[in-house]
Amino acid sequence: MKDLVEQIFQKSTAANYLVTLNFEGGNFATGFPVIRANFWLDGHPLPISLSGKLPANSEIPQLYQNWSKKYQQLRECYGSLGSLPRIKMKKEQTTNFSKKDIYQEIHEIISQIQELEKEWRLLLNEWLNTPSFNEIEKELRTKFYASDKVRLIIQSEDILMQRLPWHLWNFFSDYLFAETAIGLPEANRVEKLNIAREKIRILAIFGNDEGINVEADKQYLSSLSTKAEIFSLVKPSRQELDEKLWDEKGWDIICFSGHSQSKADGSTGCFYLGNETKMTVEELKNSLATTIRKGLQLAIFNSCDGLGLARQLAKLHIPAIIVMREEVPDVVAHKFLHHFLQSFTNGKSLYISVREAREKLQVMENKFPGASWLPVICQNSVEIPPTWQSLQIAHSNFEGSLTKLLSPIETKRFKLLTSK
Template sequence: MGKLVGLNLGKGDLNRGFPSVTVQLSEDDNSTALQLTGSLPASPELIALYKRWQLLYKLIYESLYPSGCWRNHEIDEAIEIDEEDITNVSIIEFGILCNDLQNSINCWLKSESFRKIDQKLRTKLATTDEIKVVLQSEDDRTRRLPWHLWNFFEDYPHAVVCLSAPEYEPIKSLKKPSNKVIRILAILGNSQGIDVQKDREMLEQLPGAETIFLVEPQRRELDRWLWDKKGWDILFFAGHSSTHADGETGKFYINQNDSLTITQLKNSLRAAIKRGLSLAIFNSCEGLGLACQLISLHIPQMIVMREPVPDLVAQEFLKHFLEAFSEGESFYLAVREAGERLQGLESDFPCASWLPVICQNPAESPLIWSEKVKETSNIYNKILPNKQIIGAILMTTIAVTSGIILVISQGILQFWELQFFDILMRSRPQEKPDPRILIVTVTEADVRSQSPQERGGASLSDRSLAQLIAKLEQFQPRVIGLDIYREAPVKADYPNLASWMKKSDRFIAICKASEDEKNSGVASPPEVPTQRLGFSDVVPDPDGILRRHLLAMAPASPCSTDKSLSFQLATRYLASYGIKAKLTPEKNWQFGNIVFENLESDSGGYHGIDSDGHQVLLNWRSATSVAPIVTLKDVLNNKLTSHLVKDRIVLIGTTAESFHDYWDTPYSPSQWPHKPMPGVVVQAHKVSQIISAVLDRRPLLWVWSKGGEFLWVWCWSLIGGVLAWCNRSVLGLGVALTLTLCFLYGSCLGLLMLGGWVPLIPSALALLTVTTFLLAYRFYSRNF
């Protein structure tokens, strides 16, 4: 530790006070940098509070766990209540008592006669210092107080309190054997009602440790091992123990019939300490009595539990302490961290974090789990794979990845990749409707409300269209797109409509290019010039689902435009921002700084698709509504308002099922019953994709190059190899695989939200294939 604070309370007790308190602040070299004196007043109420705390602690645990799971041999005996007749144990009352005890301790330590010591220490210590506070007192009740509740330890996160005898001296040690590993003598004593096997498993897994286990030994056997000439670094005990009422003596149960005190092992323990025994851990109940006896032998460090400890709490403390200590954390901070982590158990085990206590010989240095020990660790040798294993993993992952990339190139996985693309698309959070677009739909009811003679087989008559345009124009939309075919000219009865369609620079109409001899296409309205036409053609995937956005293509009769309706509408809208569309040298369309890169025939999960024209992946906005929607009836009945229309893109199209303008999308399977999306809504998604990418920097969907795909799939195959190598049980491997597949799905979903469509099925296949192969290799090869 960086700093040593010796807090000597001198003679006195809580009833009479401590008239002479001395504090010494030392550096690492034990040179005294500061000495302070003061006093502490009497505080008999602390005695009463702590005694009541002990009583309620035992009563609560007895009521919560009546069957017993304690490391105290005498816990099953009836608890005698001398001063109070408590018939009702309250967790709430116990919590209040804990707060009262903490407040009382801090109030006592804030007394005027001690405050100057506290303040002076704080001026000399930094919150980043590692601080060892060694408490010396002749009063047992004072030593038993939970000193870690002092606010000083909250303000200094690297400070630890240790108990010490008033008198101490350095050990006159024999020449310590040069052990390359930490030697541990582990006594697994009487385990009736508890599980000390967990303690054993943790000790067996320690890196760089040689552990000798004595399971319920006889006294002679224990004594003989303590005298071992190789010496010990750690003495460990797990089992039942207890402290006598005087607080000065304790005993631990080495087997079902025998218990020992430290005095009964004094000679062998003294010999072990001289040969290097640095740390004793009593992972059992009420160890302060044992500590008092063992401190008199000047052992460097001890860890004990101040009160009866539940079995699970003892196991959790040991696990966290050994993890931190063996990974290089200092002894004191490892104890503090392990104790603080017990707080997570306190909903079931109140005050669990109060239990661990360090006892210290200030004249001795703590045990350090050295780097040399780590390098010779048995577990390290188990974990570090040999060159043959590394070679097997690398060869397997590269071979499997290459095979899967070959399978992808043949289009075998395209169907499944597209299905999971749809699932990921549906899993994304819903986006708000685009406020720059308004959809006007012609419903089945709107169609029936119009005269069949006026409609002439169309969904929207000249009369209705003229009325609709007049209603919209009064609110000044930015651009109007008509997603309804009109091959016939406007009737002579509506000259204003014909003139508007011919002259308005913010009106875009549609036509459809012929696909083959059977699908001859649809011509454009005679009144609309070519520069204000947009084609309605789409490029569905082989399964009939729309996932691509066709921006432009070579014009084909009878549709004489090379731009899509969505392209034309977005271009007109963005022109008001001074943004124009242009072709890059690579023949990609660019709006401002945003480039819409063309799909190739084998982009992403695709294989051999028709990539003619300028196609990009369609980044759908929402499964519910891409923009506000009103019906033709709403508009004609004057339910339209300026804020819905002004400066917006207005799309007019039919949703009447009798006109069959519906398309399957990635969202269609999520609708029940199966419900495709109206064509006008699809057009709104396309328009929104363009203007949102340019104005809002909403991501366009992108795919990796073939090299990037190979690296991505190889990484997941490598993860599969690591899982097969690290997991020694099929069940553990199954759990790890499940969690990894969930992480893979989450990664693909997260990347899709950022615009990236990355391989999911190939990665999962690589992960499972490599794991299966290496698992079989492990079972059939002794070298794994």
Template sequence: MGKLVTLKFSDGNFEQGFVVTIQIGEEGALPSSEIAANLPPSMELPKLYDAWQSLYLKIGSTTRLSADANAVTNVSFLEDCYDAAEKLSEQLNQWLRSPSFLPARELVSDNIYRTDEVRVLLQSGNPYLQKMPWHLWDLFDRRFTKAEIAIAAPSYSSIEPSQKHSDKIRILVILGNSEGIDIGADRTMLEQLPNAEVTLLVEPRRQQLNDQLWQQQWDILFFAGHSSTQEDIGRIYINETESLRMEQLRYALRTAVSNGLRLAIFNSCDGLGLARSLFDLHIPQVIVMREPIPDEVAQKFLRYFLEDFSSGTSCYLSVRRARERLQGIEDRFPCATWLPIICQNPAETPLTWSYPKQEKVTMTIPVPVLTKTSSPVLTPMIDISSPKPPSRNNKRTKLFQLPQTYLLLAGTALGLACFVTVLRPRPIVIASGGAIAAIIFGAWSWQIKKEFAWLNENNLLDRYVFASKLDALERKSLSTGMQWRRAKAWAREIHAYAEKIVEKEPDLTVDILETLITVLELAGQVADAIATIGQVKSENYRVVAQRRLQASYDRLQATHELLQNLQDQVLLLSLDRNSSNLKMELPAQLRLAIDTNKITLQANEN
């Protein structure tokens, strides 16, 4: 069972600081721990958010913002947007590391394991608090990788839904005003969902939409098209001539919630205003986009989210995975990972995708992708005995730690004694024998040290060797910028996980080394692709380079997540050595990562 963390911002503002109550407990149970902490004033954070938002809105892309929104295209805005995003992220984490808030961080760290699936609810009515990029909070971004943060209204209540009449997930899809955007991909994806009953309304009239919400039972409401927020009021554009405020659908939506509506997804722009308008209706869960979203980003998020969610992954974890996968296109759409956000009614539990009993479910995805699996199918494997890696405290083996050295010395001494005995102990005999023994031992020492030098230079389990090879890739391709820094950080963290895995399970050394080789090759392809994108003039070649960059980037991230999970499994295995099934899965998971990495590498070479 997962964990639930609630942060209640009861009093304060950015000028005076905030009082925060933190509660932690198991899902479906009362909180088991609670503490109050303070966040100090930080007048810089709203200013930094406004600065980032201003730059983001100036970037020209085809977005799902209302059709009268103007965008300015300028390449320089991309770097400016990256810089503003980095400043905001650093200031936010510095604020959350304040000494007065340290008890809250310690409470979370003491009550959550890295393997826990965690829902984090931020309950506040402050608009700037809701807008902050909470997904970049280092505590949950780096340490608890199965956590996702959602926004919750300060006041809420539950609604008892009526009895469900169908085993299938019933989805009402509204494809609204699509002027200037392509919503066909959304439609294709939704029509292929497993165990789902999908009703499509294409540019409906207001009365038609109202009737569907009143007369039918729906589990999910999905809207794709234009939307906007005007004076903090959300508005959707349902066709070419009509737009609606959420207030104008108030009674219909309230009835839909009473009839069982559990999740509303607005794959459109500027969605926080929509979410605030829906808070009063107590919809259990809403997924929106915090800022204007490019059309391609909207479609990719939908595809990634539905792949995981419809296969049984929880809604929160599906959102996190889909959001993080958007990082692969941030070279063209900066801060794409910032856009999706969950708004949660704390009185309700998230929807799960259900299947009829004994039904085998298959799903066809329009675009083939490599998906991550937590329990891969095991294939027959040959049992290979791997040599134990060198101790971390003695990585550079010394000559006199080898038993062969002492055997050689003993043999040389015995040979010298026999030589002197046969030729009698005269000075010239002793000198000649000593010289011969010295030559033999010197030759042995030189050969062994040369071999050790080669091994140390190429031992990828040595962190210094691995880091030097990463640095060499950076120097060779002259790669810089946020994308390369992230790829490099992933590679280094992968190596740290690999060290810990081999330390606990030496039998995995061979597979771990092969994994590290593929990681270096993927990092090399990332570096080369970044350099190529900056140099080529032809748009066709640029697209090819961007495609290769995204493929290698996604595989690095997937390998990072896999090694992190494997490290946790190995630690669990060290506590329970009787977990034979878990130990059998480790090599299979590594082989899956290696094979998938090689497929990506080979595809990028062609």
């Protein structure tokens, strides 16, 4: 019966389409010789598949280096004024410049970054318009209406490919209900344990807050207390965190707020708890793998430079992760979490919620250029991304909740099935 229920559910949500672009090897120096595009249409279990390729491009890595250098300079200027991102700062970073000089330099750097962002849009679309890849975009535009909800997952081991501002691709300007995610080329699904929970359970972890303010994050999550069970850990020890991850009831969502960072190659990352305690995903592998089996659907790292963390979590086959691609200003992190939770808990899909939250950050780009570029989903392509409704279905009256999502005909069929 479970299979039949899943078929009904998939049919009722068939307007949500999935596209994966799997970059099978390659790099910017030599090009990407095999790009496998798969489109899942109209609830059909088998995808339409086609292939393309992209040539070598030395300008994109150079543009990223130029942009990253200016972004770092801007962070250092704001750090001199006491406005820090959610990354651990080196204590020796000081300045002898006056505030007037610093504000002048900030103004100049922001103008330079904005010019580089214009280059990003032109260069990225010029590269993606290469005939050997453009056939994939033409097929996308043929298969989907502008009103369709499209999840497009970029699967690549290349760290720069994961850092690219894919939302600048012209396709996303025309398809307002589409959003991009990143993922590893290989994906697997973990068999879940049947754990009974009365409500959605969220583990909120507030780590080292030196130089930043995580109180706003606490308030946003606490506001969900009528909809979900929220358990907060404030500057926990590694033992306290590990113990909570082993919780018998499990968790649906984990949200971390604080400082984090990743290695330059994106291979791994770390986040900071209390008392300068630095943690990696590898150190929590057993407890995290267990909570994933118990139904963990989403991990949010509302902290800096999280691609290394996302990569390590993805290897544990968690359904979905949200991280920041680069260092994130504290106030930007606040606004993103607020906007995302507002959309997500009001019934919008994970992808639409992230896109809307990202786009609402654009108003802050006069002070924090690239703010709307930072949040990114890391998606396990063989898992259905969670929604607030799907989490509620798992922890409430199953039949009553499911029938709310189905048409009258589908509801009648479901009741006939369940009465057998």
